[in-house]
Amino acid sequence: MGRKSNIQHLLGFLKDKASVSKASLLSKTNSLSTSSPDLAVLRATTHEPSTPPNETHLTTLLSFGHSSRITASSLVKSLMDRLHKTHNSSVALKCLIIVHTIITRGTFILQDQLSIYPSSGGRNYLNLSNFRDNSGPESWYLSSWVRWYARFLEQLLFTSRILGFFLSNSAPFCLQEKVSSLTNKDLLKEVEALVGCVEEIGRAPQVGENRVVGEVVRLVAEDGVATQMEILVRVKEMRERLGCLSFGESIELVCVLRRLESCKERLLLFSLDEKTKEGGKEDLLGLVMEIKERVGIVTKEDGRRVARSRRESESDRLGDRVVRSDNSVRFSSGRFGGAVMSLVS
Structure with a gap:
């Protein structure tokens, strides 16, 4: 297991070197600076499983939020591409740390681009x-x-x-x-x-x-x-x-x-x-208990008031049904008709 782990670490290291070299070459080909978004993201999200992104790399990444909206958008796209294309847990976790860092420390432009991605x-x-x-x-x-x-x-x-x-x-x-x-x-x-x-x-x-x-x-x-x-x-x-x-x-x-x-x-x-x-x-949990107790008293009183209101309403409706003769059922038999009249009177 240890030998397999060492091989995996070596392969990850070689993959990082190849990716950084490729990104550096593309940066020079496109006449961009060596701190292009792709290159900055790659340097901060290596395959090394025990090394989080260091402060220097994070500062470089955050600096993309101090220029144009296009630059900030390019960084967010590079970061999300790296996150969604990788199958390596260390790389994915480091990408998420960068997302978190943008949320907590990024400029408004950088945060805005993150918040609208995807649309x-x-x-x-x-x-x-x-x-x-x-x-x-x-x-x-x-x-x-x-x-x-x-x-x-x-x-x-x-x-x-x-x-x-x-x-x-x-x-x-x-x-x-x-x-x-x-x-x-x-x-x-x-x-x-x-x-x-x-x-x-x-x-x-x-x-x-x-x-x-x-x-x-x-x-x-x-x-x-x-x-x-x-x-x-x-x-x-x-x-x-x-x-x-x-x-x-x-x-x-x-x-x-x-x-x-x-x-x-x-x-x-x-x-x-x-x-x-x-x-x-102020103790948050203490405050929660206080409010629950006070709301409990209020809701019990409201509950009793609602129940009382319902009883009164039912009583009113019953009285209304009894008193109003126009709502009474008409019977052909005079005996039942007399009973109805006696109830009304």
């Missing part, structure tokens, strides 16, 4: 749910991370579309005015999308010793903290609106909060203390 969008944006690299045990392990990481990034992009901004690029205490201006329906929609991110984090495969996976975990952990901060701002706003929520909105809120509570173990992995000093500390 159809959709929830299965990266289309890696069936990715398999069967070259060995480590590749099977990395393949599980490729599939999960792609799902998480899809959820992150979906949530960013709902919020109107890329999740990791915003501080929640600066968004209070925006959150306060949302309708109850839109606010619930945002909370649900954010909870979806937390739920997806909870589905992550088991973490091993691989350094590329370690980099994925670090990036996702940062998003976990940012997601909690955004949820906290919105849940606090919902607490202020409890008296204004309809019965249906109250039920929907409780359902979303229960989903959040079910992620308790994962939530505890991310500390909010350092991140929320400027915005004020």
Whole structure:
């Protein structure tokens, strides 16, 4: 097994060298700089299974977002071509790290090109749910991370579309005015999308010793903290609106909060203390419990009120049916007709 692994690593190394040489030759032929999008992507996504993209390569990639929209689009296309053509789990995982880096650190132009690729969008944006690299045990392990990481990034992009901004690029205490201006329906929609991110984090495969996976975990952990901060701002706003929520909105809120509570173990992995000093500390799970209790009281009262209203309504309809003689059934028999008249009187 060790000899087979060494051969695979050697083949991967040779393939990387050949790809970089080919891209360099094409760059010179086309009178482009040696930092063409194809070349930059290849250098950052080698076949080496234990080496994540280094900061120098990531900085080069991000620099394509500081010029024209065409240049940014070329980079995104090169990245997506590399991601969808490879059958190597290490290469795919590194491509996804770059996608994540663009989401969290890229310029607006670069993020915009990523968000509209492909034009159809959709929830299965990266289309890696069936990715398999069967070259060995480590590749099977990395393949599980490729599939999960792609799902998480899809959820992150979906949530960013709902919020109107890329999740990791915003501080929640600066968004209070925006959150306060949302309708109850839109606010619930945002909370649900954010909870979806937390739920997806909870589905992550088991973490091993691989350094590329370690980099994925670090990036996702940062998003976990940012997601909690955004949820906290919105849940606090919902607490202020409890008296204004309809019965249906109250039920929907409780359902979303229960989903959040079910992620308790994962939530505890991310500390909010350092991140929320400027915005004020508050225990998110404690806030969830408080709202659930308050909504429970309100919904019970509403439920009793609805039940009472229904009984009164049924009583009114019954009285209406009895009192109104024009709605009475006409019988030919005088005996039954007399009975009807006695009920009316």
